[in-house]
Amino acid sequence: xxxxxxxxxxxxxxxxxxxxxxxxxxxxxxxxxxxxxxxxxxxxxxxxxxxxxxxxxxxxxxxxxxxxxxxxxxxxxxxxxxxxxxxxxxxxxxxxxxxxxxxxxxxxxxxxxxxxxxxxxxxxxxxxxxxxxxxxxxxxxxxxxxxxxxxxxxxxxxxxxxxxxxxxxxxxxxxxxxxxxxxxxxxxxxxxxxxxxxxxxxxxxxxxxxxxxxxxxxxxxxxxxxxxxxxxxxxxxxxxxxxxxxxxxxxxxxxxxxxxxxxxxxxxxxxxxxxxxxxxxxxxxxxxxxxxxxxxxxxxxxxxxxxxxxxxxxxxxxxxxxxxxxxxxxxxxxxxxxxxxxxxxxxxxxxxxxxxxxxxxxxxxxxxxxxxxxxxxxxxxxxxxxxxxxxxxxxxxxxxxxxxxxxxxxxxxxxxxxxxxxxxxxxxxxxxxxxxxxxxxxxxxxxxxxxxxxxxxxxxxxxxxxxxxxxxxxxxxxxxxxxxxxxxxxxxxxxxxxxxxxxxxx
Numbered sequence: 001x002x003x004x005x006x007x008x009x010x011x012x013x014x015x016x017x018x019x020x021x022x023x024x025x026x027x028x029x030x031x032x033x034x035x036x037x038x039x040x041x042x043x044x045x046x047x048x049x050x051x052x053x054x055x056x057x058x059x060x061x062x063x064x065x066x067x068x069x070x071x072x073x074x075x076x077x078x079x080x081x082x083x084x085x086x087x088x089x090x091x092x093x094x095x096x097x098x099x100x101x102x103x104x105x106x107x108x109x110x111x112x113x114x115x116x117x118x119x120x121x122x123x124x125x126x127x128x129x130x131x132x133x134x135x136x137x138x139x140x141x142x143x144x145x146x147x148x149x150x151x152x153x154x155x156x157x158x159x160x161x162x163x164x165x166x167x168x169x170x171x172x173x174x175x176x177x178x179x180x181x182x183x184x185x186x187x188x189x190x191x192x193x194x195x196x197x198x199x200x201x202x203x204x205x206x207x208x209x210x211x212x213x214x215x216x217x218x219x220x221x222x223x224x225x226x227x228x229x230x231x232x233x234x235x236x237x238x239x240x241x242x243x244x245x246x247x248x249x250x251x252x253x254x255x256x257x258x259x260x261x262x263x264x265x266x267x268x269x270x271x272x273x274x275x276x277x278x279x280x281x282x283x284x285x286x287x288x289x290x291x292x293x294x295x296x297x298x299x300x301x302x303x304x305x306x307x308x309x310x311x312x313x314x315x316x317x318x319x320x321x322x323x324x325x326x327x328x329x330x331x332x333x334x335x336x337x338x339x340x341x342x343x344x345x346x347x348x349x350x351x352x353x354x355x356x357x358x359x360x361x362x363x364x365x366x367x368x369x370x371x372x373x374x375x376x377x378x379x380x381x382x383x384x385x386x387x388x389x390x391x392x393x394x395x396x397x398x399x400x401x402x403x404x405x406x407x408x409x410x411x412x413x414x415x416x417x418x419x420x421x422x423x424x425x426x427x428x429x430x431x432x433x434x435x436x437x438x439x440x441x442x443x444x445x446x447x448x449x450x451x452x453x454x455x456x457x458x459x460x461x462x463x464x465x466x467x468x469x470x471x472x473x474x475x476x477x478x479x480x481x482x483x484x485x486x487x488x489x490x491x492x493x494x495x496x497x498x499x500x501x502x503x504x505x506x
Contacts, residue, residue, distance in 0.1 A: 168237050306352070
């Protein structure tokens with residue numbers, strides 16, 4: 001936000017269809033109203049968490065991106081923009097270049113002459129944090145993010161099982177590769193997201209709310225919102241988006257924490273809301289929108305999966321791990337339901353346990369009990385056998401971003417398959433913090449006798465090509481002497497918030 005502009009602005013515009021020409025016009029007008037012109041290395045980050053037939057409503061649509069990238073080209077003064085690029089890291093251990101092609105983003109970038117960055121293939125730059133409080137002293141982010149001069153966030157308007165909603169602030173989980181995004185992706189997830197705000201702030205935000213996604217994050221239920229929302233401050237932006245669906249932003253931890261870090265106002269009275277759709281009208285339109293944040297026990301009620309959750313470790317007083325394994329299994333089952341219509345009919349009675357659960361597990365003979373996550377802890381009787389599950393949780397300070405390693409999908413397949421093959425008893429333990437969505441998918445496939453979406457014949461060839469190309473690209477860069485992790489310019493480590501406002505007290 002410029003020094004002359006004392007208040008952040010959020011613009012609500014009507015848009016009834018994914019028409020790139022109309023979207024381009026609206027976004028042009030939005031940037032003009034905000035006084036913005038892209039310059040230098042301009043990077044656009046969409047939400048591309050997953051794509052393909054099962055995930056139509058999970059990601060920013062390609063027509064929206066075509067309109068946005070075109071509008072940025074229109075707004076740039078001659079010679080001012082050195083590079084226009086799109087970058088993202090998708091989810092569930094799928095190569096981003098594969099998700100990009102499935103979503104149609106590759107076609108858009110080729111059409112407009114826009115460069116694509118797949119963040120897991122780029123050098124990772126160390127960013128030092130100096131703010132307090134913070135979870136860590138340093139993190140890694142892809143070089144295109146660290147070096148961006150004009151950063152544009154283009155998320156999808158969605159609900160989220162871990163964080164209630166995902167708008168602009170939450171989308172920052174995609175500015176890290178898999179290895180680094182899973183560090184602190186547990187009951188401290190909201191704090192991690194707030195810390196990531198110190199890496200970089202967007203000059204422009206434009207969210208795809210034409211067809212929003214409700215209920216969940218990877219396979220959301222479509223909701224026709226018919227809106228494009230634009231802004232220049234993430235906290236203000238997410239505050240308005242929350243209000244539209246009837247949520248007080250102060251109750252959404254990552255928004256509240258970003259506000260407390262000084263990144264913008266959480267009070268609607270301190271935000272200018274303009275556009276051709278009044279805020280009250282937008283709120284009335286979205287009164288039935290279903291947000292996320294459903295405990296795992298409730299989520300599986302009425303199914304053959306019985307879930308039990310106890311508190312996570314760490315002495316934080318949390319009674320549930322909102323950012324970790326329970327939300328991952330909720331997303332996993334919805335992927336399997338979308339891929340295999342007989343999923344619920346096939347699934348035998350199983351029991352899944354998270355955290356330090358202390359209650360009974362009424363498993364009958366032949367019903368598998370699955371303890372999930374490093375922090376799982378329980379003592380009791382299963383099928384006449386005394387079972388003692390000990391926590392193997394590793395303290396946060398033992399997880400060093402400098403030397404963290406990751407597993408690709410084939411390594412995860414091998415690990416889960418080996419665990420299932422070796423297990424002959426009435427219970428099994430899957431380690432990890434967190435156990436990823438992909439691993440939950442593979443575990444449920446194994447114990448439920450379900451069709452495996454990773455073996456979908458229609459996707460086998462393009463997936464394998466993308467996987468091979470991704471691995472070859474990283475290997476080639478290393479051969480050329482490009483390090484995968486580098487110590488970067490740490491000036492972003494104390495990225496100046498656009499607006500230092502006193503945090504809300506009380």
